[in-house]
Amino acid sequence: MRSSINQKLVESGESERLKDILRTRLIECGWRDELKAHCKEIVKRKGLEHVTVEDLVAETTPKGRALVPDDVKKELLGRIRTFLAQQST
Incomplete structure (x- = not known):
């Protein structure tokens, strides 16, 4: 069921629209900045030479x-539900 929903989202282009909305909302609420600061803390704690992308x-x-x-x-769940309701009609 999940793969079927994902396929519909991708084929219709809705997946990309949802990603754009998510990206915008996360920036607006400060999520991106907070996570960036967390990454900087990790690098500072471990040292640049000892951190890999996988570690981060x-x-x-x-x-x-x-x-x-x-x-x-x-919001995103509501948009997905609306999309699926429109697809079934």
Whole structure:
């Protein structure tokens, strides 16, 4: 079911529109700046020579997901539901 929904989103171009909306909302709420500061803290703590991209991804992914505001999640979920309702009619 999930792959079918994802396929519909991609084929229609809705996936890209949703990504753009998400990117904009995350910038507006300060999520991007907060995660950027978190990355800088990691690099400062470990030292530039001892940090890899994989390290940053592993350490920032859980925090990044936790920092996404509930209203942003709800907005995107609502847009996906609306899209699916329009597809079924």
